[in-house]
Amino acid sequence: MRRALQLAALGAGRTSPNPLVGAVVLDAAGQLVGEGYHARAGDAHAEVGALAQAGERARGGTLVVTLEPCCHQGRTPPCSAAVIAAGVARVVVAMADPNPLVAGGGLARLRAAGIEVITGVAEAEALALNRAFVHRISSGRPLGILKWAMSLDGRTALPNGASQWISGPAARAWVHRLRAEVDAVIVGGGTLRADDPLLTSRGRRDPEPLRVVVSRSLDLPASAQLWDSAVAATLVAHGPEAPPEACERLDRLGVERLPLAACEPRELLAALGQRGCNQVLWECGPDLAAAALRQGCVQLIAAVIAPKLLGGVAARTPLGDLGLLAMEAVVPWDGVALRRLGPDLLWQLGHPSGKDQP
DSSP states (O other): OHHHHHHHHTTTTTSTTSOOOEEEEEOTTSOEEEEEEOOSTTSOOHHHHHHHHHGGGGTTSEEEEEEOOOOSOSSSOOHHHHHHHHTOSEEEEEEOOOSTTTTTHHHHHHHHTTOEEEEOTTHHHHHHHTHHHHHHHHHSSOEEEEEEEEETTSOSSOTTSOOTTSSOHHHHHHHHHHHTTSSEEEEEHHHHHHHOOOOSOSSSSSSOOEEEEEOSSOOOOSSOGGGOTTTOOEEEEEOTTSOHHHHHHHHHHTOEEEEOSSOSHHHHHHHHHHTTOOEEEEOOOHHHHHHHHHTTOOSEEEEEEESOOOOOTTOOOSOOOOOOOSGGGOOOOEEEEEEEETTEEEEEEEOTTSSOOO
16 A cells, blocks of 8 residues: 555646545455556546556456545546456555545445455555645645745845845755645735746646736736746736726736636635645745635645844745734644755644644
C-alpha cells in the first residue's frame, strides 16, 4: 500500500477534479506484476493502468489501491468493472471514496462479484494525501494554502514597498514546486499593481496553474505579465461595482472574467470549486490574506522566514486586521513541519481546529 501511495503522489497538481490514486497488482503468488497511477484528469485511472500492465497474471491475484474503485461513468469507464473483468481474487483499499457518486458503491459492486475486499489499510496516509480532494467534496470549496515570505522582524516589504527578494533562491524554487501542486494561484489587485508577478511554476507542470486576480473595482494595469495567456491562463474575479469600461478592457485583452455577487474569498472559492479546483494557493497582500482567514478559506499556512531585518513602523506585514481584541481569542496554529530552505526557514502550519473548516 505504501508503494501505491508513492505512485499516487506522482500525479500531484494534475488530477483535479479527481483525487490522487495509485495501485499495484500482485499475482496469486504475491509477486508484483503491475503498477499504475492516475496521471491527469481524463487519463486512465490507476487501477486500469496497473491491471493492464499485469495482464493475465492479475487473475486470482490481489489489487492494492489507495482509493475505492469508482462505479460510475465519468470521462473514463468505471474502474470497478475493469477490476471484476480482470479476475482478481482480492482488493485491498486504503480509503473509501467520499464522492457521493461512489461512496461505497464501488466496494459493494466488488463484493457482489465475489471478490474479497479489505479496507482501511494505511487509511490515515491516504486521507492525508487526498486532503484537498476530501475538503472540496465535503465543503464545495478547494483547500486553501496561504503563503508568505517575511523578514525576521515580520515585514514583507521595506517602508517604500520594495519586496524583491526577501527570501533566497532555495525558498523561491520551493514556491515554484508548490505552485506545481495547486490548481490556482490567487493574488489581489494590489499585488498585481505593485509586483507585476508571473505566478507560474516555471515549467514544473503543464499546464501551469490558473492565475487568479481578485479585484472589486478592476483598477488594474493595462499591461501585465498575467495578461499573456500563452504562458498560463488568467482569471479575474470582480464585484458588481466593476466599471463596464474596465470589463471591456479585459475582454479585449482576452482575459477571462468571473463576476461575483460579492467579491469575497468565500464566494471566489465556491466558484473555483465548481470549476474542479481541489487546492489553491493564496499569494496575496495582507488585507486579502486576512479576509481569506476570517472566512475560513485557509487550511494550511506556509511562512518563509528570512534572516533579515527590514524595520520600519509603516512597513507591510503579512496580515491585515483579523478582528481580534483579546489574547484569549488568539488560537495557535498546529506546527506541521519546520525545515531549512538555504538560509531561510519554512514553517508549515495546519488549521488549529485539527480539521478543515466547513
